[in-house]
Amino acid sequence: MKVSTSQPFQIVYSLLEHEYLGYLFESYVVQRNSRGQLTLQHQTVSAKNAPEFANGLDEVDFELVALTDQIQQDAVIKEFWPKKTTPADFFLKIYDADKGDKGLQDAICRYVQERMSQILERLTGKYVFIMGKDGEPTWREIGLAAEPASVLFHFRRNEDSTHYFPTIQYQGQKLDFQFKNAVLVCVHPAWLLLDNLLYNFNKDVDGKKLQPFLNKKFIVIPRQVEDSYFQRFVAPLVESFDVHARGFDIRSERYIARPQLTFSDAPHAVIVAEEERRPTAGRPRTTEAVAPAVSDHIHFDLSFRYGDHTVPNNYDKRVSVKLEKTPESYVFHRLIRNFDQEQESIRELADRALEVRNGRAVMEKATAFRWLHSHAEDLARLGFTVKQGTTSGKDYFIGAVTVQVGITETNDWFDVHGTVYFGEFEVPFIKLRPYILNKRHEFRLPNGQIAIIPEEWFTQYLELFAFAEEQQQTLTLRKHHLALVSDLQNGNLATVTISRKLEKLRGFEAVEDKPLPASFRGELRPYQKAGYNWLHFVKDYHFGGCLADDMGLGKTVQTLALLLHRKESGEAGGAASLLAMPTSLVFNWMSEAFKFAPSLRLLIYTGTYRDKNVEQFAGYDVVLTSYGIVRLDAELLRSYHFDYVILDESQAIKNPSSTTSQAVRGLKSRHRLILTGTPVENSTMDLWSQMSFINPGLLGSQAFFRKEFLKPIEKSKDEARTRKLHALIKPFILRRHKAQVATELPSKIENMSYCSMTDEQAQCYEETKSYYRNKILKNIEEHGTAGTQFMLLQGLTKLRQIANHPRMADEGYEAESGKLREVIRMIKGVVSEKHKVLVFSQFVKHLDIVRDSLDERQIAYAYLDGNTRERHREVQRFQETDDLRVFLISLKAGGVGLNLTAADYVFILDPWWNPAVEAQAVDRAHRIGQQRTVFTYKFISKNTVEEKILALQNKKIQLVTDLITTDEAIIKSLTKEDIEELLG
Incomplete structure (x- = not known):
């Protein structure tokens, strides 16, 4: 029957009993008659049609309609059974007495009960009825009790058994509910229908505790099961409800809440001390059969001692009951908890960074023990008891942990000594070394307990252990670790005793000025003099040094001045110094030594026919050799004790596992020095190798350096580690850059770079030279110099090409060129120092060979020769592109008319007669707008026509400065003696 919304109507809620789902409510609208009475005309209301009746419904009604919809059988089936089925099939299958699904029945029950509870809470002031058997929704009206009732549970213990029954109080009167056809409309929590009134209860009584007594006076508990029954059933009742007992005691007790923090490494353990394993009401007995898994975290459980009893903090009842069995009976200790005190303890822990939630906190193991060590005294003062749970996988030490470290200077190193105190145990500091280096936190004490090494020690003492050397159960540090020693002292991590000399070093403000050696020729610029003083400074303190000035700032001359001082002062003690370098630099060093320190006795220890006898070194001040020779003669050279071992272009040993690195590290000397403009070319490991040569152990082992510096710096961009490495x-x-010393430099500095030819190149050169020498000298005898000009020019050109690279004269040549090797090395140095360089050659073929080498190494470059179109674009690209650092230019095409002030290096690959042409090339960079000093390098192949052309220029300086612009004019001026000199 439809209910008209134009006529008065009323929404009502009707209680019915479902065969399987229990008691349910349904929502109806009922038509009223003209006298306002409810009629038999009614209609079901659901969320779908409720809006039609909105003028008769309030907000609570809409909530009730939604809830009653959810418990109708079709809605329940849809919620728990996704497949299509009929109600009969569903209920017969799920609720079958033998084969039914008990788990699903329980889930459905919880679902319905939860919604019934929500409906009942909202029915106050509503029209509520019991549905008639014919489906009439308003068969009998029922009401809701005005206030909650209370339940008192009674126990009567006699000689044979205990009787148990509840009584209900309502508005101060006992409510007679037994044998009165009362029904429990809802069980969780209990709602009782009695005499047309619905009663609910304070303290959320579970209806199952009342159900047995609707038609039974009491329950008998036999004596043989009362132990279990009292523990499992009666104790929870005493905790939550009012209980009246005869035959045993219930004692309400109040105590101060004493906090107890129990820790364990077992992740899911219930942490209870051994003497407290008696089951507690509401908490199941734990099983100890299986050993708990050990976690890498520590689990803290907070509980509180009330008298002799412990209550876990995660137990949510205000009252906690402990059962005591006496010889005659039982005592229920009803502990009244002090939640305010408990919360204060939780706040105290939170103030100390331990967040306890639901009675538990978790910390990473090392952090947890650092926390325990830091707060042990504080917690004791606050009344906390801290102990280890019996479920813990290991027996941990939680006493005081302290360390005392002392560092004392001896003649050659620092002695490191110390003691670690774990409570009463004293452990030598050195015993911690493998633990700190390998980040092992657990240290076993003599009594078998596990002590956790404080986390901060792994940072504070890591470098001390990494850099120290272990000798006969003692630790020693080399003197060059003075900065580390100072850091330990400044951080109050060690007590340090050092000499006045070292103390002075720690506070030094300026390097002492040293006089130049008397026989030194020339002057040092101020920054070079400062470098010379610094070399003395590191030597005086027996440190190894790295002179890492930019290319062109004079590392060679500073080093020669130092070596000359060693000779004149007698400090070298008659021992020679060894200078190792790339082969191509040997002649440069020899030339610079003759120029600035001619009194130094030099031995050139190179070549296939060198005298392999170290005794000869005693007759010299300096031995010049190549890395290749050091590698070949490593065993022989190790037998001599040098004054200095100096490595030029020391990036040659950047690979620590290379045979070159191993060879130089094996050399013996009083002092070590390295020279390089690029201490780091490819990787931070380059630095480790070179630093480990000059100051062994400075950066720890290779593995330590890789783990603690290389990976954090290169992969993680760790700024703290970068700063530490720099320190x-x-x-x-x-290290000085050109920009730093610009005011001390002239605007243009010219250098000669002498290059030795490879063996194959030298052979090719000698064969060609012999051919032209014989041919030209014979022609001079027959026709004079005038008739030989063309042949001489042809021969000199051929020899110049071979001096550069024999492939220019013979395309079939496959070997290397000494000059190309040196040019590429220098280009790499300039690029790595982030400078720009112009590379000039008179031969386009030569530029092609250089291009190929740059392509192989993936070094970008600009290029210009006579065939280049749109020259201005290539110039603009070089000037404006920061990462484009090399410009290859043919001398004829690019010697004039270009402004290339972005470059501050100029390389002349193949010098020729007229210096004016070279000067014009240099002026491409050295012109108005150039803010930096320009360094020029002329590359000269040793023992070739190039070197002899330079010698002739010096003899006939006037000739080559008279603006002679043609090769022919110069050739014509050459005498027979000049020609013989050139081809000699």
Whole structure:
């Protein structure tokens, strides 16, 4: 029957009993008659049609309609059974007495009960009825009790058994509910229908505790099961409800809440001390059969001692009951908890960074023990008891942990000594070394307990252990670790005793000025003099040094001045110094030594026919050799004790596992020095190898350096590690960039770079020279110099080409060129120092060969020769592109008319007669707008016509400065003696 919304109507809620789902409510609208009475005309209301009746419904009604919809059988089936089925099939299958699904029945029950509870809470002031058997929704009206009732549970213990029954109080009167056809409309929580009134209860009584007594006076508990029954059933009742007992005691007790923090490494353990394993009401007995898994975290459980009893903090009842069995009976200790005190303890822990939630906190193991060590005294003062749970996988030490470290200077190193105190146990500091280096936190004490090494020690003492050397159960540090020693002292991590000399070093403000050796020729620029003083400084303190000035700033001359001082002062003690370098630099060093320190006795220890006898070194001050020779003669050279071992272009040993690195590290000397413009070419490991040569152990082992510096710096861009590395190496590296010393430099500095030819190149050169020498000298005898000009020019050109690279004269040549090797090395140095360079050659063929080498190494470059179109675009690209650092230019095409002030290096690959042409090339960079000093390098192949052309220029300086612009004019001026000199 439809209910008209134009006529008065009323929404009502009707209680019915479902065969399987229990008691349910349905929502109806009922038509009223003209007298306002409810009629038999009614209609079901659901969420779908409720809006039609909105003028008769309030907000609570809409909530009730939605809830009653959810418990109708079709809605329940849809919620729990996704497949299509009929109600009969569903209920017969799920609720079958033998084969039914008990788990699903329980889930459906919880679902319905939860919604019935929500409906009942909202029915106050509503029209509520019991449905008639014919489906009439308003068969009998029922009401809701005005206030909650209370339940008192009674126990009567006699000699044979205990009787148990509840009584209900409502508005101060006992409510007679037994044998009165009362029904429990809802069980969780209990709602009782009695005499047309619905009663609910304070303290959320579970209806199952009342159900047995609707038609039974009491329950008998036999004596043989009362132990279990009292523990499992009666104790929870005493905790939550009012209980009246005869035959045993219930004692309400109040105590101060004493906090107890129990820790364990077992992740899911219930942490209870051994003497407290008696089951607690509401908590199941734990099983100890299986050993708990050990976690890498520590689990803290907070509980509170009330008298002799412990209550876990995660137990949510205000009252906690402990059962005590006496010889005659039982005592229920009803502990009244002090939640305010408990919350205060939780706040105290939170103030100390331990967040306890639901009675538990978790910390990473090392952090947890650091927390325990830091707060042990504080917690004790606050009344906390801290102990280890019996479920813990290991027996941990939680006493005081302290360390005392002392560092004392001896003649050659620092002695490191110390003691670690774990409570009463004293452990030598050195015993911690493998633990700190390998980040092992657990240290076993003599009594078998596990002590956790404080986390901060792994940072504070890591470098001390990494850099120290272990000798006969003692630790020693080399003197070059003074900065580390100072850091330990400044951080109050060690007590340090050092000499006045070292103390002075720690506070030094300026390097002492040293006089130049008397026989030194020339002058040092101020920054070079400062470098010379610095070399003395690191030597005086027996440190190794790295002179890392930019290319062209004079590392060679500073080093020669130092070596000359060693000779004149007698400090070298008659021992020679060894200078190792790339082969191509040997002649440069020899030339510079003759120029600035001619009194130094030099031995050139190179070549296939060198005298392999170290005794000869005693007759010299300096031995010049190549890395290749050091590698070949490593065993022989190790037998001599040098004054200095100096490595030029020391990036040659950047690979620590290379045979070159191993060979130089095996050399013996009083002092070590490295020279390089690029201490780091490819990787931070380059630095480790070179620093480990000059100051062994400075950066720890290779594995340590890779783990603690290389990976954090290169992969993680760790700025703290980068700063730490700089701090470690800073005292031993002197690095000046051109920009830093610009005011001390002239605007243009010219250099000669002498290159030795390879064996194959030298052979090719000698064969060609012999051919032209014989041919030209014979022609001079027959026709004079005038008739030989063309042949001489042809021969000199051929020899110049071979001096550059024999492939220019013979395309079938496959070997290397000494000059190309040196040019590429220098280009790499300039690029790595982030400078720009112009590379000039008179031969386009030569530029092609250089291009191929740059392509192989993936070095970008600009290029210009006579065939280049749109020259201005290539110039603009070089000038404006920061990462484009090399410009290859043919001398004829690019010697004039270009403005290339972005470059501050100029390389002349093949010098020729007229210096004016070279000067014009240099002026491409050295012109108005150039803010930096320009360095020029002329590359000269040793023992070739190039070197002899330079010698002739010096003899006939006037001739080559008279603006002679043609090769022919110069050739014509050559005498027979000049020609013989050139081809000699």
